[in-house]
Amino acid sequence: MRRELAAARGAKVRDTPRWREAGLALLFLAPSLVVFAVFFYYPFEQLIVRGLYRNNIAGDNLRYVGWGQYRDVLGGDEFREGIGHSVQFLLLTVPVGLLLGIVLAVVANRRLRGIKIFQTIFTSTVATSTAVAGFIFLALLNPSIGLIKEPDLLAQPDTAMIGVALASSWQTLGLSFVIVLAGLQAIPREVEEASMLDGHGPLRRFFRVTLPLISPVLMFLLVILVVNAFQAFAQIDALTKPPGGPDQATETIVFKIFENRTPDRLGDGSIMSVGLFAVTFVVTLAQFLLLERRVHYGE
Amino acid sequence: MASESTPGRRLGWYALLGALSLLVLLPVYFAFVRAVSDPTTILGGDALLVPKDVQSDVFQRAWRNGNLGGAMGRSLVVTVAITAAQVATSVLAAYAFAYLWFPFKRLVFALFMATLLLPLEVTVLPNLATISNLGWRNSFQGLIVPFLATALGTFLIRQAFLGVPSELRDAARLEGWTHWQLLTRLVVPLSRPVIAAFTLISFLGAYNQYLWPRIVTTRPDEWGTAPIAVRSLSSNPENANLIVAGGLLVALPMIVLLIFFQRHVVRGLTAGAVKG
Amino acid sequence: MASVTFDGVTKRYGEVTAVDQLDLHVEDGEFMVLLGPSGCGKSTALRMVAGLEDISGGDLSIGDRVVNSVVPAQRDVAMVFQSYALYPHMTVARNIESPLLSKPTRVDDGAEGEVRKLTKAERQARVDEAVRMLGLADYVQRKPGALSGGQRQRVAVARAVVSRPAVFLMDEPLSNLDAKLRAQTRAELIDLHTRLGTTIVYVTHDQIEAMTMADRVAILADGHLQQVGTPREVYEAPANVFVAGFVGNPPMNTARGPAGGGVVQIGASQLPVADAPAGGEVVVGVRPEHLEVTADGPLRARVHHVEWLGHEAQASVDLVGGPADEVGSPLATGASPGRWVVRLAPGLPAPEPGSEIALTPLDGQVHLFDGATGWRLGLDGPPVTGPGGIGGDGAEPDEPVGVGG
Numbered sequence: 001m002r003r004e005l006a007a008a009r010g011a012k013v014r015d016t017p018r019w020r021e022a023g024l025a026l027l028f029l030a031p032s033l034v035v036f037a038v039f040f041y042y043p044f045e046q047l048i049v050r051g052l053y054r055n056n057i058a059g060d061n062l063r064y065v066g067w068g069q070y071r072d073v074l075g076g077d078e079f080r081e082g083i084g085h086s087v088q089f090l091l092l093t094v095p096v097g098l099l100l101g102i103v104l105a106v107v108a109n110r111r112l113r114g115i116k117i118f119q120t121i122f123t124s125t126v127a128t129s130t131a132v133a134g135f136i137f138l139a140l141l142n143p144s145i146g147l148i149k150e151p152d153l154l155a156q157p158d159t160a161m162i163g164v165a166l167a168s169s170w171q172t173l174g175l176s177f178v179i180v181l182a183g184l185q186a187i188p189r190e191v192e193e194a195s196m197l198d199g200h201g202p203l204r205r206f207f208r209v210t211l212p213l214i215s216p217v218l219m220f221l222l223v224i225l226v227v228n229a230f231q232a233f234a235q236i237d238a239l240t241k242p243p244g245g246p247d248q249a250t251e252t253i254v255f256k257i258f259e260n261r262t263p264d265r266l267g268d269g270s271i272m273s274v275g276l277f278a279v280t281f282v283v284t285l286a287q288f289l290l291l292e293r294r295v296h297y298g299e
Numbered sequence: 300m301a302s303e304s305t306p307g308r309r310l311g312w313y314a315l316l317g318a319l320s321l322l323v324l325l326p327v328y329f330a331f332v333r334a335v336s337d338p339t340t341i342l343g344g345d346a347l348l349v350p351k352d353v354q355s356d357v358f359q360r361a362w363r364n365g366n367l368g369g370a371m372g373r374s375l376v377v378t379v380a381i382t383a384a385q386v387a388t389s390v391l392a393a394y395a396f397a398y399l400w401f402p403f404k405r406l407v408f409a410l411f412m413a414t415l416l417l418p419l420e421v422t423v424l425p426n427l428a429t430i431s432n433l434g435w436r437n438s439f440q441g442l443i444v445p446f447l448a449t450a451l452g453t454f455l456i457r458q459a460f461l462g463v464p465s466e467l468r469d470a471a472r473l474e475g476w477t478h479w480q481l482l483t484r485l486v487v488p489l490s491r492p493v494i495a496a497f498t499l500i501s502f503l504g505a506y507n508q509y510l511w512p513r514i515v516t517t518r519p520d521e522w523g524t525a526p527i528a529v530r531s532l533s534s535n536p537e538n539a540n541l542i543v544a545g546g547l548l549v550a551l552p553m554i555v556l557l558i559f560f561q562r563h564v565v566r567g568l569t570a571g572a573v574k575g
Numbered sequence: 576m577a578s579v580t581f582d583g584v585t586k587r588y589g590e591v592t593a594v595d596q597l598d599l600h601v602e603d604g605e606f607m608v609l610l611g612p613s614g615c616g617k618s619t620a621l622r623m624v625a626g627l628e629d630i631s632g633g634d635l636s637i638g639d640r641v642v643n644s645v646v647p648a649q650r651d652v653a654m655v656f657q658s659y660a661l662y663p664h665m666t667v668a669r670n671i672e673s674p675l676l677s678k679p680t681r682v683d684d685g686a687e688g689e690v691r692k693l694t695k696a697e698r699q700a701r702v703d704e705a706v707r708m709l710g711l712a713d714y715v716q717r718k719p720g721a722l723s724g725g726q727r728q729r730v731a732v733a734r735a736v737v738s739r740p741a742v743f744l745m746d747e748p749l750s751n752l753d754a755k756l757r758a759q760t761r762a763e764l765i766d767l768h769t770r771l772g773t774t775i776v777y778v779t780h781d782q783i784e785a786m787t788m789a790d791r792v793a794i795l796a797d798g799h800l801q802q803v804g805t806p807r808e809v810y811e812a813p814a815n816v817f818v819a820g821f822v823g824n825p826p827m828n829t830a831r832g833p834a835g836g837g838v839v840q841i842g843a844s845q846l847p848v849a850d851a852p853a854g855g856e857v858v859v860g861v862r863p864e865h866l867e868v869t870a871d872g873p874l875r876a877r878v879h880h881v882e883w884l885g886h887e888a889q890a891s892v893d894l895v896g897g898p899a900d901e902v903g904s905p906l907a908t909g910a911s912p913g914r915w916v917v918r919l920a921p922g923l924p925a926p927e928p929g930s931e932i933a934l935t936p937l938d939g940q941v942h943l944f945d946g947a948t949g950w951r952l953g954l955d956g957p958p959v960t961g962p963g964g965i966g967g968d969g970a971e972p973d974e975p976v977g978v979g980g
Contacts, residue, residue: 018400024478025399028391029407032448035388039445040414043425107315118316120561121323127553129507129526136330136546170326182565190660193627198734199648199678212664231418234509254420261424273421280416305644 044277051271059263073271078260082253082272083279085161089252090229092165093172097225098218100169101176106206108177109184119181125174134238137167141239157249160240164250168235172228176221183217184210219291223284230280233258253279327547334358334544354540361532361545366520370528371549374506376439377524381446381505386498389452394482396453397460398468411450420510427514437522441515446505452497459493460486495563503553525549576774577638577651577741578603579624585632586619586798593619595798596633603638606768606775608789610782612821616798617778618746624776625654625744637742648678653735654744657751659727661719667730668715672702674738681739705733708767725756732764736771745777749784761787782822786810794818800957812942814958816949819860819942828866828915830894831858831946839943842894844874848941856946863889863916865940868926872935876915881925888919890926892934 051070055062073079104122108115128136141163187210195205233254240250251259253276260269334357362368395401396408426445435441463486471481487494509526516522519531529545579601586594594616601607609617622628623635626647634641642650653674661670674680675698679690682697693701706712709729719727728748735743748764749757765788768775779785785792786806794801794809794817802814813819819827832841834857839846841859848859866874868890876892892915917934919925926932943952950956 021399022401025395025401028395028399031388032392032411032450032453035445035448036411036414036450038429039426040417040422041410042429043422044417046425047422104319107312107319110312112309112312112316115316116562118320119565120558121320123561123564124554124557125323126503127557128550129503129509133326136326136543138543140326140329170323173323178564185565188658188660190656190658191662193625193647194654194656194660194662194734195673196627196647197625197652197654198674198676200673201677204677209662227416231420233418233420254418257421266424269424273417276421277417281413284416 044274047270047273051267051274054267055263057262057264065267069267070271070274073268074275078256078268079253079272079275081248082251082256083275085250086230086232086252086254088161089165089168089232089250090226092161093169093229093232094222094225096165096169097172097176098221100173101180101221102218104173104177105180105184106210109181119177122177123174125171126178127174128171129234133167133171134235137163137170137235137239141166157246160245160249164232164236164239164245167239168232171235172225176225179217179221179224180214183214186217187213219287222291223287226283226287227280230254230276230283330543330547334540334547336540357540357544358548361529361541361548364541365528365532365545367525367528367545367548370523370525371552373522374525377442377512378502378505380439380443382498382501384443384447385449385452385501385505386494388448389456389497390482390487390494392448392453393456393460394478394486396457398481398486399478411453414450423510423514430515435515437516437518442512442522442524445511449501452501455493455497456490459490463489492563492566495560496566499556499560499564502556506553576603576772578605578636579607579742579774579776580636581620581633582636583633584620584623584630584635586616586623586628587631593798594623597795597800599793599800599803601774601776602790604772604774606765606777606788606790608785608792609776609778609795610780610785610792610821611795611801612780614797615795617780617795619798620795621654621744621746621776621778624650624742625652626650651741652744653738653740653742655728655731655735655746655748657747659719659731659748659751661727661730661734663719666716666718667711667722668702668706670719670730671705671711671733671737672698674734675701678738701737701739705737708736708770709733724751724753725760728752728760732767736767739771739773741774743773743775743777745775747779748777749779750781757784764788782824786822792822794821796821802957804958812951813860814951814954816858816860816944819944823862825863825889825916827860827862827942829858829860829944830915831856833857834943841874844895846873846936846941848943850952851943852952857952858944858946858949860942860944861915861936861940864918865937866915866917866934867937868917868919868923868932869935870933872933874934874936875931876917876934877931878926878928879914880928881919883925887921888925890917890919890932891915892917892932895931 051073052064052066053062054065054069108119108122125133191209191213192205195209200209230252231254232252236245236250236252236255240246245251253272257269257272257276260266260272335354392411396404401407430436430441430445433440435444467485467489468481471485476485507526508524509530512522512524512527513519513530516527519527523531526549529542529549532541532545579599581597581599584594584597585592597616597620599607609620611617619628623630624637626642626645630643635643637650637652662673665673675693678692680693680701682689682691682693706715709732711726711729711733714722714726714730719730722730728751731748735745745764749760752760761784768788777784777788789806791803791805792809793803796817802809802818804812809818809822813822813827816829819829830841832839833855834840834848834851835854837847837849837851839848839851839857839859846859851857875895877895879891879893882889882891894915915934944950945952948955951958
């Protein structure tokens with residue numbers, strides 16, 4: 001009797017025993033987990049392993065070379081160049097993306113008749129895929145039929161990246177806009193009204209009140225833009241001729257990986273993929289750690 | 300608010316909005332001009348601001364040459380299937396993360412999120428091998444199955460689920476609701492905006508896929524999806540306008556969809572992830 | 576300090592009129608409460624004073640200045656929002672300092688009426704003063720997220736006080752507090768008003784707040800002004816059936832019936848009323864505390880149940896003769912048709928539920944209202960009462976009619 005009472009006193013109220021719940025959780029997670037296991041983690045493991053082998057161009061001489069290959073490739077020129085171009089691309093597209101998102105969202109976040117039309121226009125660029133955006137910018141940048149023929153952006157190694165970044169920024173501005181707009185609309189109206197009554201001019205209000213209050217959203221957007229930048233491929237493929245740009249000036253890391261898919265280069269390609277994962281992971285983690293502190297999370 | 304009221308200021312805002320809209324739409328406009336004009340006149344010459352030597356049948360030609368109708372039909376099937384599956388799997392996974400107890404929850408969540416860090420382009424070769432071995436090249440399964448789940452949906456919808464007031468769930472528990480009932484009759488209806496927003500995002504992503512369909516199909520005329528059909532329209536500059544016309548045609552359904560659902564996307568994202 | 580004057584102020588949202596031709600004058604230094612049920616337009620009226628809503632018609636003046644198109648920051652007002660609207664990312668100190676950073680403020684020791692941006696030292700002094708006044712010294716470095724509801728409310732008030740505006744605007748500032756805190760904060764706000772003497776326009780739906788805090792109360796319903804007067808005037812001489820039923824807890828008992836021959840027929844009873852009109856339908860109103868249980872009174876009623884409240888007891892009774900129906904007009908009291916509440920004299924035994932009793936209204940405490948319009952007999956709109964009301968001549972409200980002999 002005493003034991004039962006003691007047990008009763010210490011027991012938590014539960015509808016179902018813990019392990020039943022975990023079982024249900026497993027059931028709910030299973031579809032996603034299976035897909036991830038087969039189409040992400042298995043390939044990932046394959047990549048890691050493949051990086052330990054070399055093959056020849058005919059693909060019939062697979063031999064083990066060990067972790068040394070990792071050191072060679074990740075320290076090698078090709079990987080560094082790829083990451084370098086990706087970082088270039090990142091620096092061209094991410095700040096622009098943030099800025100555009102903020103500007104468009106601030107301008108479009110007001111109560112005017114027909115504002116929804118403008119909001120839809122600003123969002124519409126997400127409806128185009130990166131490839132189609134590439135096609136569209138072909139119309140603008142292609143040396144033979146484009147609009148901006150002088151300077152010929154895509155033909156010069158120095159400016160080719162700018163052309164690609166332009167197309168990419170245009171395509172993502174819809175996403176940036178929508179995300180920042182959602183953040184702005186989450187600010188309680190009364191806080192903005194209090195700011196008006198306090199006499200804050202629009203500039204002060206923006207920097208002292210609005211910006212801090214959308215900082216979580218901006219961080220979310222930043223992470224998305226950075227990850228997107230590292231994964232850029234389709235727009236380069238679509239815009240540059242030869243693909244990869246003049247002097248391979250626009251060959252970002254994914255591009256390099258893609259180039260290394262023949263059997264004799266697959267080992268290198270796989271290693272670079274793993275390297276890309278590591279870089280993206282570290283950068284995202286760093287973003288969270290560094291910026292988390294500066295971001296304000298309401299109450 | 301009151302400050303918007305003076306007609307002068309209102310006009311100013313409209314002007315600014317109009318200017319920005321023009322900038323945003325400019326590329327599309329020029330693409331349209333290019334698509335519709337005779338390419339040979341452009342080749343030699345100068346930048347065109349308005350269509351010249353209009354080839355009004357360019358859209359029909361693009362449609363016919365690329366068999367865009369068939370391709371878009373296939374795209375539709377694939378897109379709907381992928382979207383439906385992604386919403387379903389994400390909702391289930393989100394429920395598990397939000398409301399169910401299981402060990403190593405954080406680790407599993409990290410495993411989910413990690414899948415967002417590698418682009419498709421990178422995992423494409425092993426995946427191709429897998430699909431090949433299953434004999435699924437040139438099939439609907441091959442185009443759909445790898446995308447049945449996504450961690451992005453899980454993330455967004457989990458945020459929304461976490462925002463449901465706990466009192467509602469407590470009341471339901473008191474009445475003895477099962478988890479399935481909680482999911483279908485309480486939590487999902489209350490998270491409609493976010494789920495709708497994600498559905499749209501998923502739809503757009505699936506429709507606009509290029510790399511995977513390109514690699515998985517060896518017979519593009521039979522199995523190509525819309526973006527592929529457009530690419531195959533031509534490769535020389537004389538017919539570049541066909542590609543651009545095709546691209547515009549293919550993007551059209553998405554734009555229409557967006558016009559109708561843009562409001563939901565904004566509302567959905569407000570209610571969901573962006574709250575941090 | 577300044578007065579606030581509504582001159583025919585109207586606010587329309589498309590087809591809907593939220594505030595209709597409001598004429599109201601708030602005296603310099605007065606504590607004016609805008610009272611009414613949700614949707615009556617009181618918050619809208621307040622926001623128009625703040626400049627957060629445009630004015631569709633009429634003129635709004637603060638002091639001598641018509642401010643219809645003046646930007647909120649230039650109106651010399653401060654507002655306490657219902658949700659407090661504190662900046663979540665700033666400390667209490669920065670929140671309170673906020674109005675002083677951008678707005679020119681009336682200077683303490685400067686020339687008469689000098690208004691300029693304050694120096695850092697002056698700002699600090701003002702903030703310290705506000706902090707002291709509102710008892711926030713222990714919380715200055717905290718952020719709103721770390722404060723309780725009551726503390727946040729005080730920060731909101733401190734922020735309003737710090738710039739010493741001409742008018743304080745308060746939008747249901749107590750509604751998010753629990754009952755005990757509400758009572759305490761009521762007292763603190765009254766105290767604040769006494770000390771600072773600033774004009775206050777205060778919005779609430781809680782009539783207890785209105786009664787205890789206001790110099791005068793303006794009652795609104797459906798965008799229309801019902802009555803303006805001191806709490807006492809509004810309680811003792813309600814201008815129409817709506818006010819009668821809104822002010823006072825429990826509300827005034829009302830019943831309608833035909834009048835004639837010096838009596839009003841209420842259910843099965845005939846109530847002799849002095850100055851009863853010769854004919855037509857009237858609504859009779861008597862407050863629960865003005866009804867006596869007598870052996871032989873004109874009103875017959877059956878006791879439904881008795882509530883004992885400690886300091887007094889209340890009997891809910893049904894008037895004999897069926898429900899004297901209160902039509903669903905906004906001017907009706909909303910109490911159960913035909914069910915009246917009687918305050919029982921302490922000490923006497925309470926009547927049994929189910930028993931029939933007789934009630935006699937006290938002399939002079941029977942109110943008569945027009946059966947069709949709901950206005951007190953003799954009025955056809957809000958009475959012009961109170962010193963200095965628009966067009967007012969300081970006339971005393973009509974005496975309530977008395978019971979006939």
